[in-house]
Amino acid sequence: MYPLLIILLLLNVSVLAWNVAVSRDAEHTRPPLVEPNVPALELRTDVEQVVYSSGAANTQSSCYTIGPYNSEKAAQLVSDKIRGFGLAVQMRPMRSMETLNFLVYIPPLADYALAEKTAQEIAHADVQDVSIINEGPYRNAISLGFFNNLNKAKRHAEYVRYLGYDARYTEQQTAREVFWLDYDEPFGSNTPVQAWSAAIDATSEVQRIPRACK
Numbered sequence: 001m002y003p004l005l006i007i008l009l010l011l012n013v014s015v016l017a018w019n020v021a022v023s024r025d026a027e028h029t030r031p032p033l034v035e036p037n038v039p040a041l042e043l044r045t046d047v048e049q050v051v052y053s054s055g056a057a058n059t060q061s062s063c064y065t066i067g068p069y070n071s072e073k074a075a076q077l078v079s080d081k082i083r084g085f086g087l088a089v090q091m092r093p094m095r096s097m098e099t100l101n102f103l104v105y106i107p108p109l110a111d112y113a114l115a116e117k118t119a120q121e122i123a124h125a126d127v128q129d130v131s132i133i134n135e136g137p138y139r140n141a142i143s144l145g146f147f148n149n150l151n152k153a154k155r156h157a158e159y160v161r162y163l164g165y166d167a168r169y170t171e172q173q174t175a176r177e178v179f180w181l182d183y184d185e186p187f188g189s190n191t192p193v194q195a196w197s198a199a200i201d202a203t204s205e206v207q208r209i210p211r212a213c214k
Contacts, residue, residue, distance in 0.1 A: 060187040063213040066197065066206055068096065068178035074201035075179035081196045082183050089183040100172045102153035105133075106142040106165055115140045118165070125163050146172070184213060 069075035075091055082089040106122075109115040115132045119142050123130045129145035144160055144167060147153040153169040160167035185191045197206045 061184045061213055062187050062189075063182070063184045063211050064193075064208050065180055065182050065211050066193050066208045067180035067204075068094070069180075069197070069201060069204045069206065070176075070178065071201065071204075072177075072179055074197075074204060075181060077200045078193065078197050079181055081200075082181065082191065082193060085191055087183050087185050087191060089181055092180045092182060094178055094180060096176055096178045097173045098176045100174055101146040101148055102150055102169050103146055103172055104144040104153050104156045104160070104167060104169045105138065106144065106160075106167055108133075108139060108141040110140070112140055115142055118142060122160065122163065122165060127160060127163075182211065 066078075067075070069078070072091075072093070079089050079091055106118065109118060112132065112134075119130050119132055122142065122144070127144060129143070131143045133139060133141045133143055145156065147156065147169075150169075150171075157167040157169045181193075183191075183193070194206065194208055197204065
């Protein structure tokens with residue numbers, strides 16, 4: 001029994017010594033980095049560095065024109081409101097033709113005597129505001145009144161034509177300067193420009209018109 005134990009101990013010591021020797025040889029022997037006939041990989045140093053950034057997306061804008069304002073002062077006050085809101089704004093003056101009224105008339109007659117005779121006949125038919133125009137391009141024409149409403153002017157002219165006279169109507173206009181504001185706003189911000197306009201100048205009937213952004 002005792003000799004058997006001696007033999008087993010010697011075998012264990014031999015196996016341990018062999019494992020230690022093999023491991024030392026493995027430490028000194030490195031595996032090849034490349035396979036035969038296969039090119040090795042090379043680290044490139046001439047490639048520019050790539051930088052990734054999460055830049056802010058472009059903000060979409062809505063562009064509008066609002067007006068017309070009857071006075072430059074009113075347009076300037078609204079412009080200051082828009083600019084104070086942090087938006088870009090530009091004022092544009094513009095010449096516009098304004099309707100004063102509608103004239104009902106009979107075209108110029110051959111002379112003043114004929115115009116006077118015709119005017120008296122029309123007045124006897126209970127037509128009001130009959131007068132002879134003495135100068136200008138309507139000289140010797142007969143004025144039958146001025147109307148602020150186009151429909152009223154049409155009805156009055158039709159009545160005088162019913163009486164047998166060549167009544168017509170024309171629009172009386174005058175030139176005036178009005179002011180428009182061009183501004184841009186971020187999409188969906190709904191700047192209360194029309195409310196500002198009504199509070200500053202109730203006489204200007206302004207409208208907001210979409211326009212192409214530049």
